[in-house]
Amino acid sequence: xxxxxxxxxxxxxAVAIAGLLAAILHLSGKxxxxxxxxxxxxxxxxxxxxxxxxxxxxxxxxxxxxxxxYNKAILPTSLEKVNxxxxxxxxxxxxxxxxxxxxxxxxxxxxxxxxxxSMAKSIVSMxxxxxxxxxxxxxxxxxxxxxxxxxxxxxKARITIKHLLWMSSGLNWDESYSNPLSMTTEAYYGTxxxxxxxxxxxxxxxxxxxxxxxxxxxxxxxxxxxxTGKSLGAYAEEKIxxxxxxxxxxxxSVDKPDGIEKAYCCFFSNARDFARLGRLYLHNGTWNGDxxxxxxxxxxxxxxxxxxxxxxxxxVNFYGYQWWLLPNYKGQDxxxxxxxxxxYIVVIPEKEIIxxxxxxxxxxxxxxxxxEILTMIDAANEMVE
Numbered sequence: 001x002x003x004x005x006x007x008x009x010x011x012x013x014a015v016a017i018a019g020l021l022a023a024i025l026h027l028s029g030k031x032x033x034x035x036x037x038x039x040x041x042x043x044x045x046x047x048x049x050x051x052x053x054x055x056x057x058x059x060x061x062x063x064x065x066x067x068x069x070y071n072k073a074i075l076p077t078s079l080e081k082v083n084x085x086x087x088x089x090x091x092x093x094x095x096x097x098x099x100x101x102x103x104x105x106x107x108x109x110x111x112x113x114x115x116x117x118s119m120a121k122s123i124v125s126m127x128x129x130x131x132x133x134x135x136x137x138x139x140x141x142x143x144x145x146x147x148x149x150x151x152x153x154x155x156k157a158r159i160t161i162k163h164l165l166w167m168s169s170g171l172n173w174d175e176s177y178s179n180p181l182s183m184t185t186e187a188y189y190g191t192x193x194x195x196x197x198x199x200x201x202x203x204x205x206x207x208x209x210x211x212x213x214x215x216x217x218x219x220x221x222x223x224x225x226x227x228t229g230k231s232l233g234a235y236a237e238e239k240i241x242x243x244x245x246x247x248x249x250x251x252x253s254v255d256k257p258d259g260i261e262k263a264y265c266c267f268f269s270n271a272r273d274f275a276r277l278g279r280l281y282l283h284n285g286t287w288n289g290d291x292x293x294x295x296x297x298x299x300x301x302x303x304x305x306x307x308x309x310x311x312x313x314x315x316v317n318f319y320g321y322q323w324w325l326l327p328n329y330k331g332q333d334x335x336x337x338x339x340x341x342x343x344y345i346v347v348i349p350e351k352e353i354i355x356x357x358x359x360x361x362x363x364x365x366x367x368x369x370x371x372e373i374l375t376m377i378d379a380a381n382e383m384v385e
Contacts, residue, residue, distance in 0.1 A: 032185070032186055032189040032190035032191070033180050033181065033185075033189075035049075035189045036180045036185050036188075036189045037180060039189075041177075042115070042117070042177075042188060042340065042341070043115070043360075044089070044114045044115045044341060044343075044358070044359075044360055045114070045115070046115055046253070046266070047113060047115065047251050047253065047266075047268045050253040050254070050266070051253065051254045051255075051256060051257050051259065052251040052252065052253055052254065052268070053231060053233035053234075053251065053252045053253075053254050053261060054233070054249055054250075054251055055233045055236050055237045055241050055249060055250040055251065055252055055267075056237055056241070056242070056249050057241060057242070057246040057247060057248055057249050057250075057273075058241075058242040058245060058246070060245070061245050061246065061247045062244070062245025062288075063247070064094070064097075064098065064099050064272060064275070065097065065098040065099070066098060066099050067095065067098040067099060067100045069100060070099060070100065070101070071101055071102070071103075073100070073101050073383045075101075075379060076378070076379045076382060078375050078378070078379070079375055079376065079379040082363065082372045082375050082376075083103075083105070083359075085361075085363075086342055086359050086360070086361040086362065086363055086372060087105075087106070087359050087360035087361050088105060088342075088357060088358070088359040088360075089104065089105050089106050089108040089112075089114060089358050089359050089360065090102075090103075090104050090105075090108055090110075090112070090114065090270070090271040090356065090357065090358040090359075091103050091104075091271075091355075091356070091357050091358075092271040092272065092275055092354075092355070092356040092357075093353065093354070093355055093380050093383060093384075094275050094278070094279065094353065094354035094355075094356075095351070095352065095353055095383075095384045096352045097279065097352070099272075100383060100384065101383060102271065102272075104271075108358075109270075110270060110271065110272050111247075111248055111270055112270055113248075113250070113251060113268040113269060113270060114268065114269070114270065114271075114343070114358045115265075115266060115267075115268055115339070115341075115343070116265070116266065116267040116268065116269065116274070116337075116339055116343055117265050117266065117339025117340045117341060117343050118214070118264065118265055118337075118338060118339045118340060118343075119267065119274070119337040119338060119339045119343050119344070119345060120217075120252075120262075120263065120264060120265050120266060120267040120339075121214075121217045121263075121264055121265075121322040121337070122277070122322050122323050122337035122345070123236060123240070123267055123277065123337075124217050124220050124221055124224070124232070124263050124264075124322060125165060125220075125301055125321045125322035125323065126240060126277070126280070126281075126292075126293055127224055127232070127235055127236060127239060127240070128140070128161065128165065128220060128223075128224065128297075128321070129285065129293035129294055129297035129298065129301070130235075130239040130240065130292060130293055131224060131227055131228060131235075131239075132294060132297060133291070133292075133293065133294050133297075134239075136224075136227040136228045137161065137223070137224075137227050139161075140160065140161045140162040140165060140297075140300070140321075141160055141161070141162060142160060142161050143157065143158075143159065143160055143161075144156075144159045144160065144161060144164065144219065144223060145157050145159075147222070147223045147226040147227055148219070148222055148223065148226060150197075150198055154202070155170070155202035155205070155206075156171075156201075156202060158205065158206050159171075159202075159206045160206070160207075161220070161223060162207075162321075163206040163207050163216075164216040164217070164219055164220045164223075165216075165220070165301075165320075165321040165322055166207070166210065166305040166307060166319070166320075166321070167210050167211060167212050167213055167216050167305075167319065167322075168206055168207050168208065168209060168210055168211065168216075168305070168307055169202075169206050169213065169215070169216045169219070170202050170203060170204040170205055170206045170207075170208065171200040171201065171202055171203065171213065171215060171216070172200060172201050172202075172203045173200060173213040173214065173215030173216070175211075175212060175213050175214060175215075177340065183196055183215065184214055187214065187215075187218065187255075187262065187264070188262070188265070190255065191255050191256040191259070192255060192256070193218060193255045193259070193260055193262065194222070194260065196215075196218075197215065197218060197219060197222065200215060207307070208307070208308070209307050209308040209309065209310045210305060210307040210308065210309050210310060210316045210319060211310040211311075212319075214264035214265065215264070217263050217264040217322060218262070218263045218264050220263060220322075221260065221261055221263025221264075222260070222263075224263075225260065231260070231261065232252065232260070232261040232263055233252040233254075233261055236250075236252070236267075239292065240277075240280070240292060243287055243290065243292050244276040244277070244279075244280055244287050244292070245276070245287075246269075246273045246276060247270075247272060247273055248269065248270060248273055250267060250268060250269040250273065251267075251268040251269075252266060252267050252268070253265070253266035253268075265339070270358075271356040271358055272356075274345055274356050274358075275345065275354050275356045277337070277345055278337075278345040278346070278347045278354040278355075278356070279354060280292060280293065281293075281298055281301075281302070281323075281335070281347060282347050282349060282352065282354060284298050284299070285297065285298040297321075300320070300321060301320050301321035301322070301323055302320050302321075302323055302325065302335050303320050304316055304317040304318065304319065304320060304325055304327070305319055305320060318368040318369070320335070323335050323336070323337060324336050324337070324338055324368075324369070326369060326373070326377075329374070329377065330378075330381075331350075332348055332349075332350050332351075332377075332381075333349065333350070334346065334347065334348050334349075334377060335347050335349075336373065338370070338373075340362065341359065341360055341361060341362055342357060342358075342359045342360070342361055342362035342363070342370065342372060343357070343358055343359070344356065344357045344373065344376070346373065346376060346377065346380075348377065348380065348381070351380075351381065351384050353380050353381075353384055355376050355377070355380050357372070357376060
């Protein structure tokens with residue numbers, strides 16, 4: 001059967017438009033869009049599609065003690081529902097430095113690697129503290145321009161390390177996850193993070209308001225690399241991963257072979273080893289008596305920045321140095337790291353509880369905090385009397 005002239009013209013037109021769009025993407029340096037559209041959205045197993053840098057565990061690890069009450073608790077129905085609906089793959093509760101409860105789903109185990117997503121921001125904050133301890137960075141008040149030449153002129157020269165830690169750089173990073181042309185999408189799927197950072201421009205004075213931007217953390221990663229002379233993964237291995245006795249090697253996604261780490265995301269590990277990061281800050285930056293991150297830096301990290309929130313103009317009481325804060329929740333001051341698909345390291349200092357949840361979905365927010373965070377905290381408090 002012969003095709004009608006109309007159908008033929010439509011097909012030719014569609015091919016022409018597709019070719020034009022492909023040419024535009026190529027000429028604008030946005031070929032990463034193909035990968036973004038193909039994979040559609042970030043996944044907890046994206047270490048399989050990106051270049052990775054290994055963060056090696058020590059030859060002698062430090063196993064977690066196991067509680068005499070290990071896995072004897074029955075999870076509240078509310079938490080069981082959350083785990084099912086949000087596709088949890090790992091749930092772990094540490095109480096007084098011993099494993100009280102753990103469960104895995106969907107083929108994951110205590111040794112399975114899973115994406116941290118933005119929990120990596122809290123790791124970068126830890127590394128800044130470690131760099132201050134070893135003298136590579138003088139203080140959080142040090143200008144970024146001391147390390148990155150691109151920040152030596154204009155309003156960029158006013159940006160300090162503290163401004164980045166507080167998410168208050170004033171730079172024009174586009175924190176969009178659904179737009180395939182956004183900076184965040186380009187950073188995730190693209191191959192040149194330094195080029196993206198080089199395009200950033202000030203749109204307001206630094207230190208004026210809180211505006212969550214992955215770009216601020218990425219700049220911190222570049223600062224750390226320049227300050228220490230080491231890749232972010234190598235520095236994390238030396239200063240944190242080995243000292244805390246991690247059991248398994250971790251991985252950190254890089255933008256290309258021999259490239260730089262995606263500092264704002266994509267540190268891959270397991271629930272038990274992620275929990276060590278919570279234990280480190282629960283004990284004020286010390287590990288078995290050795291100081292890894294200065295205690296005064298830890299305290300500052302867990303102090304709200306008090307800036308105006310760009311989203312609503314209210315005073316920020318929920319964010320410190322790349323850590324989320326939940327003050328006075330039912331009488332407890334809680335802090336946590338979090339990732340976009342419901343990755344959490346939650347610390348309840350009052351009861352010496354650490355919760356790690358890894359999964360594929362995140363629930364709705366209640367003000368500034370995901371609803372499942374509150375469910376997990378309530379459940380853990382019931383489990384630890």
